[in-house]
Amino acid sequence: MSQLKQKTTLTPWAETIIEANKNACNIWMVYPISNSRFEVKSSTHKSVIVGFQQRTCTCRWWQIDGLPCGHVIKVLTMNRYEDCLEFALKDYFTKTLRKTYEEFVNSLPSASEWEIPDDLMIVKPPIMERRQPGRPRNTGRIPS
Template sequence: MPILMLIEYFRATMQQWSFQKRNVAAEAKRTLTPWAETIIQANKNACNNWMVYPISNSRFVVKSFTHKSVVVDFQQRTCTCSRWQIDGLPCGHVIKVLTMSRYKDCSEFDFKAYFIETLRKNYEESVNPLPSPLESKIPGDLMIVKPPMMEMRQPGRPRNIDRILSQGERPIWQECSTCGKFRQTRSDCTSRGSRSGISQATVHIQR
């Protein structure tokens, strides 16, 4: 039941989120999404004092007072600052060239993912509620998955007998209280016949 409650919580969140995004896309009057408009406006404000030097009809050099010069290539749709290629939105260098060329709308240089029409298509489907678990039809041939078998962990911190000895340390072999032999304990003593084969020694480290 807790898993079903978690799934229902995620579904309800997606339903509310989809409804809100659908309303935003339906009420939008611009070409780009509000988030893209905010980024482009910030890039416009940052490029007011930059200088543009044409190389050709499609390539331009943009110089700023705090950054190095970059080259904008409209034919390849690239800028050497790489922001245009990474974000998919015109960087300040591209916007400065477009402003100098008297472009009023730079939306044609944006990725299609930032168009409001793309946003409408993404959220045109509704998220519907799930039926009640009592109404669900459970197949009779389902395999019952049981939890894995786990050994009960002993209290306290487990001993580390496999670590490398520090300089000056030496191992002390425990003496068996049954037969008096070293490198074995009473639980794995061969004299008691409780185990067959070679017994294993328990080593305690003395600091």
Template sequence: MVKHNPGTVTRIRTDDDDLFKFVYIALGCSVQAFIKYCRPTLIIDGGYLKGEFKVNARVWEYLQNINPETRARTHFPGNRYFLMTSNSVESINSMSRFARKMQILMLIEYFRATTQQWSFQKRNVVAEAKTTLTPWTEMIIKANKKPCNNWMVYPISNSRFEVKSSTHKSVIVDFQQRTYTCRRWKIDGLPCGHVIKVLTMNHYEDCFEFTLKAYFTETLRKTYEDSVNPLPSPSEWAIPDDLMIMKPPIMERR
């Protein structure tokens, strides 16, 4: 894998009895694309309580006494992670539900071949894109424009504006400091309705300057510019002399 896809990172972990525990593989082209072009993303998977639960008074008081900067992304002063989601994990689990019954080497090859196909398809799609922002981004910005048609803008200075929505909620947009009290731009990196309304009032036709580079078509094109290469037949593999022999894992029936 490393030889045919330079920059690939691989790790294999066994227990004390040399029983296989897990294998980690990050394809080189994916690693470089993530570092250079993608937004920092934290993917979390877990189980959720589905019964009826209530927050008692002591818990509520405890939460109220915690600084919002330490428990809410909208108030966090930095940009450590932009997204918190498990959607990608769930999609991969669903896509590979049958492949996960394969032997380990076959499963690894399944994921590699799937990534090769995805990269090729994405590269072809983005090659036909003609807009500065990706089609998905254009769709989101268009949706953000809809509710702000009747909003009112009141200039405070040349760079600060007060925007009042139809519910009379007031939001301050500061272009010089790039701060917006609704904090949507800080989370999404996309112009919210308040920013769009001010730009429209000032006769700006696009929102490029207030959109993260991760949403530009050129960024997407660069993300998939490198290919995932296939592997030769196992009979052509170079087997090292110090190859570690692992035992298969003990599986529990579920």
């Protein structure tokens, strides 16, 4: 199995997301609240708070995705912080991806070789006694 040659420590998918976030935040303004909290205002005057101690952003993309959102990247670039990799989840690192697939995975045999148990139950869909809610079908339509 050939090893993937990576220029960065993040996976290619995570790299493209971070690059898109970097490009989106060029015209935003950053205002410090404290040493670890910053307010980021976009061109539409929408205000977002970034907290580095709790690793939170009020847009919630940083917490949901695990990758730094554009607000976090803007604060890091304003503070002359070049590398935002330590603010990404370890799941997006190439090393973690390689560890995930380093063990051998057995392939499934063909369907004719499967062992099917004798006491297998067949589950049928429920009987619908009542009509489902929603708009009724137009069965009385006059064809054109």
